[in-house]
Amino acid sequence: MNIFRTLHRSIVVLFIIVVVSIVTLVHISISNIVAEQSRAQQQSHSPALQLIVEELMKPLHISQTLVKARELHDLMGATTIDETQIFSTLKRMHNEFNLNFFIASENSRTQYNSDGSKIALIEGEVDWYFRYKAQPTDAMADIGQWQNPQFYIDLKVYDEQHKFLGVFGVGKGLKGFTEVFNDYKKTYGYDFIFVDQNNDITLTSNPELQIQGVTFKNMRDLPWFADLPTEQQQSLNNLLVPVEGVESLIAELNIQPFDWTLYLITPLQSRQTDISRGFIISIVTLLAIIFGLFLLIYNLLYYFKKDIQKIKQIDILTEIPNRSNVTLKFEELMYEKQSVSLVLIDLDNFTPINETHGRKAGDIVLRQVAHMLNNEIRENDILGRWGGGEFIILMPDTGPHEAAELCQKLCNKLAAMTITTGTTSIQITGSFGISFTAISRGMSEVISAADDALFAAKRDGRNVVRMQLIES
Numbered sequence: 001m002n003i004f005r006t007l008h009r010s011i012v013v014l015f016i017i018v019v020v021s022i023v024t025l026v027h028i029s030i031s032n033i034v035a036e037q038s039r040a041q042q043q044s045h046s047p048a049l050q051l052i053v054e055e056l057m058k059p060l061h062i063s064q065t066l067v068k069a070r071e072l073h074d075l076m077g078a079t080t081i082d083e084t085q086i087f088s089t090l091k092r093m094h095n096e097f098n099l100n101f102f103i104a105s106e107n108s109r110t111q112y113n114s115d116g117s118k119i120a121l122i123e124g125e126v127d128w129y130f131r132y133k134a135q136p137t138d139a140m141a142d143i144g145q146w147q148n149p150q151f152y153i154d155l156k157v158y159d160e161q162h163k164f165l166g167v168f169g170v171g172k173g174l175k176g177f178t179e180v181f182n183d184y185k186k187t188y189g190y191d192f193i194f195v196d197q198n199n200d201i202t203l204t205s206n207p208e209l210q211i212q213g214v215t216f217k218n219m220r221d222l223p224w225f226a227d228l229p230t231e232q233q234q235s236l237n238n239l240l241v242p243v244e245g246v247e248s249l250i251a252e253l254n255i256q257p258f259d260w261t262l263y264l265i266t267p268l269q270s271r272q273t274d275i276s277r278g279f280i281i282s283i284v285t286l287l288a289i290i291f292g293l294f295l296l297i298y299n300l301l302y303y304f305k306k307d308i309q310k311i312k313q314i315d316i317l318t319e320i321p322n323r324s325n326v327t328l329k330f331e332e333l334m335y336e337k338q339s340v341s342l343v344l345i346d347l348d349n350f351t352p353i354n355e356t357h358g359r360k361a362g363d364i365v366l367r368q369v370a371h372m373l374n375n376e377i378r379e380n381d382i383l384g385r386w387g388g389g390e391f392i393i394l395m396p397d398t399g400p401h402e403a404a405e406l407c408q409k410l411c412n413k414l415a416a417m418t419i420t421t422g423t424t425s426i427q428i429t430g431s432f433g434i435s436f437t438a439i440s441r442g443m444s445e446v447i448s449a450a451d452d453a454l455f456a457a458k459r460d461g462r463n464v465v466r467m468q469l470i471e472s
């Protein structure tokens with residue numbers, strides 16, 4: 001039947017739609033996650049690099065350029081230091097670059113600052129100068145106190161004979177860094193920790209870890225770092241670590257000129273929110289599609305169910321109500337307390353028709369008889385196929401004698417029919433058995449009486465109408 005083929009096709013199409021939707025959504029979700037991941041990675045690295053270049057490398061490059069100036073070498077190499085000239089040079093540099101500059105002279109053992117102040121470099125009192133002087137490196141980044149905490153880049157200055165003349169330095173107030181860090185944290189959601197070669201925290205976006213007075217906090221002071229195994233402490237790159245109870249991803253960047261390391265700490269929560277949002281959108285879309293498909297399937301099934309029910313109640317060959325359908329109709333009549341005449345019609349000698357002309361011819365006979373009976377019965381009468389060569393008619397509100405008259409007409413009409421199947425013509429007759437009930441009875445009881453009447457019709461030579469009333 002076409003309906004089954006259509007139902008089957010619809011289910012296959014729906015299945016394909018669901019599979020394609022799921023595959024597409026999974027693909028989109030994975031692409032989103034990968035894109036989000038890459039974006040987050042880029043976001044964490046590129047601004048950090050920009051920050052390093054802008055805030056750390058710029059002062060380094062400025063100081064590296066200035067330290068080569070002849071003027072600086074002359075000032076620092078003079079046997080008698082010209083303080084006025086030094087202050088004026090430093091002030092000019094400060095005005096030009098908006099950075100703090102200083103010269104620590106080995107000759108006068110004095111540090112001259114661009115704000116006009118000076119500090120005597122006395123061993124045992126000014127630690128950094130003597131510590132740095134003893135180190136082999138010629139450039140150093142440091143955090144120091146000069147009015148406010150400063151980020152310093154210190155460069156050693158030598159004369160042509162490589163005699164140590166002192167240190168030239170550039171300072172940048174830490175306040176400026178804090179503002180930049182806050183902006184980055186707000187935009188990209190991560191924390192910075194810059195550490196020097198001793199793992200001392202030099203710069204950080206966490207105010208609690210910022211240098212206090214002259215004491216640095218060290219990475220080992222951080223409980224989450226101290227808890228890590230030693231080999232992980234060597235390299236934190238790409239580690240997932242619970243920082244203050246929050247799962248965080250750490251990226252590590254080495255800042256070559258100072259031998260500093262920058263740790264970027266990204267709490268996963270902020271990343272997860274973005275990814276979860278993508279996921280939720282995908283899942284809601286998927287649910288909406290599934291819900292839509294469910295509605296479609298539900299409607300399709302409802303539509304097909306109605307058709308299937310119809311099929312189940314119609315005899316496929318003759319296209320008239322089948323046995324169960326007629327039984328239901330009889331019960332409805334009984335429920336409505338209607339009187340009914342029930343007629344059983346059995347085609348006479350139907351088996352020989354099948355045997356002589358073939359089963360296909362028998363089918364044609366059944367179809368044409370059903371068609372004729374359907375045309376001849378009254379509007380309220382109900383015709384059905386009862387079995388092999390048997391038909392049934394329910395005649396509501398019809399007494400047995402009126403039913404007998406109607407049946408006689410049908411019997412005559414049937415006997416007068418010529419059924420043509422291809423080249424052969426077939427004559428057929430039918431035997432009619434009538435029963436009647438005026439009260440509500442079970443169908444088997446009424447059928448049984450009609451069967452008796454039918455048996456009598458057969459016994460009386462077929463092609464006749466007989467009646468059997470139910471004894472009260």
Ligand SMILES: Nc1nc2c(ncn2[C@@H]2O[C@H](COP(=O)(O)OP(=O)(O)OP(=O)(O)O)[C@@H](O)[C@H]2O)c(=O)[nH]1
Nearest residue numbers: 346347348349350351352354359362363388389390
């Ligand atoms: N062609 C065809 N034959 C059917 C169909 N269903 C049942 N039959 C045949 O109908 C015959 C039974 O018909 P009955 O009416 O019970 O018997 P009958 O041969 O007519 O004999 P009497 O009723 O005694 O006259 C059997 O040969 C069945 O094979 C059908 O759908 N198509």
